Amino acid sequence: MTVLDFERLVRTEHSARLYLLERCESAGAPRCPACSREKLYVVEGGKRRRCARCGHTFNPFAGRWLNAAKIGAREWLWLVKLFELEAPATVAAAETGVSYPTVLKAIGAIRRAIAGASGPGHAGCGTPRDRMRLSDLAAGEDGPDRIEAVAEERIAFTMNVGDDCLIMTNRRLECPALVCCGRKLDVVDRGNSFPRLRVYCSAKGFWPFAKERLVKYHGVSSEKLPWYLEEMAFRWNGRGTPLFESLLDRLCAYAPAAPPGPGYRAPRSKTSSATANESFEPSHETDTS
Numbered sequence: 315m316t317v318l319d320f321e322r323l324v325r326t327e328h329s330a331r332l333y334l335l336e337r338c339e340s341a342g343a344p345r346c347p348a349c350s351r352e353k354l355y356v357v358e359g360g361k362r363r364r365c366a367r368c369g370h371t372f373n374p375f376a377g378r379w380l381n382a383a384k385i386g387a388r389e390w391l392w393l394v395k396l397f398e399l400e401a402p403a404t405v406a407a408a409e410t411g412v413s414y415p416t417v418l419k420a421i422g423a424i425r426r427a428i429a430g431a432s433g434p435g436h437a438g439c440g441t442p443r444d445r446m447r448l449s450d451l452a453a454g455e456d457g458p459d460r461i462e463a464v465a466e467e468r469i470a471f472t473m474n475v476g477d478d479c480l481i482m483t484n485r486r487l488e489c490p491a492l493v494c495c496g497r498k499l500d501v502v503d504r505g506n507s508f509p510r511l512r513v514y515c516s517a518k519g520f521w522p523f524a525k526e527r528l529v530k531y532h533g534v535s536s537e538k539l540p541w542y543l544e545e546m547a548f549r550w551n552g553r554g555t556p557l558f559e560s561l562l563d564r565l566c567a568y569a570p571a572a573p574p575g576p577g578y579r580a581p582r583s584k585t586s587s588a589t590a591n592e593s594f595e596p597s598h599e600t601d602t603s
């Protein structure tokens with residue numbers, strides 16, 4: 315999608331909403347969040363839908379990933395566009411006028427939508443401890459000087475892809491460098507936002523691509539790291555191609571009714587009818603009138 319095409323979509327809230335509804339329909343047939351019936355009436359001038367069976371009235375985005383953030387259709391499209399262009403959340407907030415916390419919530423929903431219903435595929439895919447061969451490096455040395463196994467409790471997250479590996483340790487690991495499988499690992503995270511955690515990874519294949527991006531976050535928690543890696547893999551697999559429509563298709567899909575993996579927080583559900591969605595963020599709230 316060119317910038318000119320995008321400009322036409324976001325020209326008015328009405329045009330943006332029509333486009334989002336169209337993408338939602340192609341991502342999954344509209345259905346009642348209470349009884350799953352697909353026969354619905356358009357009510358309140360198109361703002362809501364009413365179920366033909368149970369009479370439930372709801373927002374047409376209910377149950378989908380993009381329902382996690384209560385923002386307008388134009389704002390959603392702009393946030394997806396800015397996410398595609400890898401604009402920082404602070405920039406996205408400033409450019410759209412959406413509050414920073416809401417932008418973070420929307421970006422979190424995009425990342426979870428990318429991972430999809432099954433959650434991040436990397437979770438739990440750590441390098442076996444006996445294959446990690448971690449060791450500290452003495453300061454000023456080029457090669458391993460003293461081989462000393464890193465205590466298990468200092469490792470927050472590991473994963474390996476082929477010969478590459480990524481290791482996140484807590485801040486108590488005060489060594490100048492770390493070696494995994496004979497290779498010196500680079501420190502990725504030098505930020506202070508999550509000072510207890512650091513990410514190390516080697517530098518070939520997918521990792522230079524992912525590392526360049528992870529560095530910009532100045533700290534990612536071990537719980538959220540799998541979702542960030544899903545985003546990196548998505549960008550890596552789609553590199554050189556526009557991602558906007560692919561992102562929207564995922565965002566417009568229905569979210570699962572159970573947490574697919576780590577990093578989920580239970581929403582503050584207010585409606586008694588929302589019993590099926592107590593443990594995931596994309597709200598199935600129905601705007602009952």
Ligand SMILES: [Zn+2]
Nearest residue numbers: 346349365368
């Ligand atoms: Zn119904």
